[in-house]
Amino acid sequence: MPFTIADIAAALGIRAEGDTSLMVSAVAEPAQAGKDDLALAMKPEFAEQLSQGQARAAMLWDGADWQAMGLSAALMAPRPRYAMSGLSAMMDTGAGYAPGVHETALVDPTAKIAEGVSVGPFAVIGAGVEIGAGSIIGAQVFIGQGTTLGQGALLHPGVKIGHGVTIGDRFIAHFGATVGADGFSFVTPEPSAAEKVRETLGDQTGATAQSYARIHSLGGVVIGDDVELGANSCIDRGTVRATRIGNGCKFDNLAQVGHNVVIGNDCLICAQVGIAGSSRIGNNVVLGGQTGVSDNLFIGDNVITGGATKVLSNVPSGRVMLGYPAMKMDTQLEIYKQLRRLPRLLTDVARLKKAVSKTDPSD
Structure with a gap:
């Protein structure tokens, strides 16, 4: 400059x-x-x-x-x-992270820190962690034991990476992002009300109140190269197999990726998107802000969803989706146009009914 x-x-x-x-x-x-x-x-x-x-x-x-x-x-x-x-x-002049390991950082003796790594104040790096060359670990970052972080990573202050996570090169995580928390997996001794409703589409069929037992997350998280994670976004670890994020994926703030989810390469996940457990997302998918994806679904390559779309069934490759429930965007917009015409249509029907009721029966 x-x-x-x-x-x-x-x-x-x-x-x-x-x-x-x-x-x-x-x-x-x-x-x-x-x-x-x-x-x-x-x-x-x-x-x-x-x-x-x-x-x-x-x-x-x-x-x-x-x-x-x-x-x-x-x-x-x-x-x-x-x-x-x-x-x-x-x-971009950068955020001014100082080189070297800050004196207040806690680095386990078994951690392997490559050349040119910056570790900020009060950062905690666990046992067996490996951090690639040229990475920046901001203040108050936590990296759990056995995690591997590739070269050129940038972890802004407050990022939390759990144990047994594998992350590729040039990973960026913004303030408060979390990778490797346990998945949201709970089960009841007998089929719960939620399970009954899902099967019957509305009837709980006599389900009784029960306490929930926790299913521990034994899998990890595997993230490819050139992935960026927005502020306060979360990627949960898998239940048995790992949650996987492909190369080049970009996540906006407050995105949530559930356990066992698999996301392909070069996907764009916008703010407040939620992807429920075990769903699979193809390559080059764009999920607009506040899109919700239900569990155990498949979204094909090159799919785009508009803002606030709720995906409740599989989506073939190349579709552009909108609405709740999600449907093809052109279909959804046509339905919306017809919906806006309903008040006028009802007024016309009422006028016709009134005219018919006044007609002389002998005519």
């Missing part, structure tokens, strides 16, 4: 125009940009705000007339939002 426009263009593989020796030290929205900022004017409606700021350079879309915008230089990206991924990485 700072960077020249030419430096940024070369790093991102995009085209630079104008005074490419111009230096920028930060990014900003067009209206708030100072003279040393790179304005992010990636759409025409954003570019209209450039006159309100002082930016001399901006990231624009291919074909934009940067000179007419009064700029001295421009970065021209075919897909500006994708280019912003690399740009944000360049501009």
Whole structure:
């Protein structure tokens, strides 16, 4: 920092125009940009705000007339939002985690800590833990015994990783995330009210009140490479076999993954998604915010669910789903349109009934 426009263009593989020796030290929205900022004017409606700021350079879309915008230089990206991924990485100064092991950290003598690992204040690293090179373990992080963490991990303060968990390279976990808690598994001596209702779809059929016995979680959690876990999200360990998360999956805040769940590669799990135990999710699946997935289901590759969708049955590959219960999005939207017409339809029916009732029977 700072960077020249030419430096940024070369790093991102995009085209630079104008005074490419111009230096920028930060990014900003067009209206708030100072003279040393790179304005992010990636759409025409954003570019209209450039006159309100002082930016001399901006990231624009291919074909934009940067000179007419009064700029001295421009970065021209075919897909500006994708280019912003690399740009944000360049501009991110990090959270300032100090190198080395803090004197208040508690590290078991049998733990294997690779070179260049940072361990923050009051972190606890259990027996037999292995942590890959270049990883950052934030303050008050807990890592249970026998867990393996790959290279380049970033565990922000307050993350908790249970025992016997295996995590690949470049794992990121945000504040308060938990991996490897026991699954929510309880059973009653006789079939419970919940089981009866599930079988009968509404009738408890004389089920009696009973206490619940806990089923211990003997499996672990296996997470692939390049996985990111949002703040306060939770991935439970398996009952007998491991809960598994594929490579490249990204979880938003407050996501919940139940015991024995298997998730494929490159899935996007948005905020407040809940996936019940033993369900299987394919590759490249996007679960919109507040999507709920019932237990023991299969969701195929490339499925997308809209916000607040509730999946109660298997979903074939490639479907776009919406609603409760989930159905194809176009079908759900058509039903919603018809539902909105119901008041008018009922008014019309009432008017017709009134007209019929007034008709002279002799006619």
